[in-house]
Amino acid sequence: MELPAIHQTQTHPSTLVPPPTQQEPHLQQYISLLLRTCRTQKQIKQLHASAVKTHQMPSISSSLLSLYSNSNPQIGSLEYARSVFDRIQEPTSHSWNTIIKCYVENHRSHDAILLFCQLLFQQPRLSPDNFTFPCIIKGCARLQAVKEGEQVHGLILKTRFGSDLYVQGSLVGFYSKCGQVVSARKVFERMPERDLVSWNSMMDGYVKSGQVEAARELFEEMPQRDLFSWTVMIDGYSKCGMIEAARQYFDRMPVRNVVSWNAMIDGYMKCGDCVLAKHLFDEMPERNIVTWSSMVTGYEYNHRFMDALEIFEEMLKAGLVPNGAALVGALSAVSGLGLLDKGRWIHSYMRSNGIKIEGVVGTSLIDMYSKCGSIENALEVFRAIPRRSHVGLVNEGRRYFEMMRSEYGITPTAEHYGCLVDLLCRAGHLEEAKDVIEKMPMKSNEIIWMSLLSGCRSHGNVEIGEYAARRAIELAPDATGCYVLLSNIYAAAGQWDNVSLLRGMMKERGLRKDPGCSSVEHGGMVHSFVVGDRSHPQAEDIYSKLNEIRERLKCAGYIPDTRQVLLYVEDKEKEVELAHHSERLAIAFGLINIEPGKTIRVVKNLRVCNDCHLVTKLLSDIYDREIIVRDNSRYHHFRNGSCSCKDYW
């Protein structure tokens, strides 16, 4: 849309506020009128710019806020909505409700709750109303935040909005979604009048908690049924495996929409009837993105990998851009077949269509490359994934820390500073972390310096690492941990002279690094191993198992990560050192002795090294074994080639 030129008002040079001119009312009406015709975000932004330029913002900001809050991403934008909201001098209840809803719709319910608290505690002239409560209750439901939702419920009972039909209905929905059917039913029973939505929410609560008969009773009881009620029943009977009953509802319902067809298709897929699912898919009058994704994931679920890929390609040919669900389904199908080229093709499709490689989709891509035998590509994807999600959380962390003081008047303790430093270190903000420690009002302890030191180890920062180690050693000269971490940093940077210096220093001070030791329980005994251990009665078998492991890892394309080996030795020797780490011995022992299908559980006294972590992931896949390693800081649950810590530890 080309906008006609707007005459700019004359601005008085000495003041920021323009003097009133005759043009203004016209200009305001003109912009307001044009806003109503906006169909794209670009058009809204153009008018927004004009309004800023001509000082018309105060009069149109609430219309702009509503437009930017539109749930259609072609029109709405959370960031712009927030920016408009923040510049409204005195936001009305309506503005607050709009922005809170916008956050909930954009899956940012935590922020919605924060805003709700601000409205509650910092706006003496305003308070939540019958429009605010349904929004915030929905946010709590999205987060499965039962406690918070119950608190809001308590608040509602203290206001006059407890009798509002929408507020009551939203509470039924909240308790239903959180699996609290008894509470949902209590609210439902106390409603003086019930509309369709409340009946449907209540039924859905029963369905989601597996009580399909209770849902059916309500369905029979309810005064009138629309589309939603029927679809809830189809979904309910499908989910509990009663596919014929689901089909009866589908056949009996007076009007169907795409959602009811989708629910029925998914039902057939989940009970393994791909033929009937495909039949419905071919018959249906209208399909949406969920229809296609359900087909792809449904075929994949039934191990019909080729069919999954065919329907996925058909979806692309139909001009649809696949969403996360469809991509994950297609990539899993590729993994199932081991079709590396097909996987690469999907990857390049994603790149050329600007689909962000992050989150679950990123993990699926890594998983696909690993399962197709290309560890290099898997690593490439892994390294290329922007850790923005972490960046976002770092920002949130900083903000919450700040809010403790500024908004809640809580003085942070040493533990709070410790958390902030840990957060910053993990994300690589080492300078900032150092700054936080130095500026904290209380005396720093060795623990907080150690956390900076370990951040420096993960991010390979020698300079700050040395500084942190010095401070930690000053405070706790006998703690071996910081010497070890610092020598890890030196070793990774190839500064072997410093490694020897540090070793000398430790010797001088009579400090010894705890040797890595891993144990496995078997046959009522604990079997312990240290690095290179040959003392176990089954040593011979264990070492031949390690040889076999080495071969199988090589076939899987594994390249040893020798950065954390402390010894000043050639690369080949480093690999041998790695291959005999105590946890490898323990796992080899487990593979020999613990019967197939049973989990191998290892306990290690030190932190598991990067290379052993990667190897254990691969082994869990190669040998199809669940392996659980408890190191000195956390549990690592390895299964199907990945670890529960998502490589972040």
Added chain:
DNA sequence: TTAGGGTTAG
């Protein structure tokens, strides 16, 4: 005067 709660894939 405007706005709010319910169904399908992962």
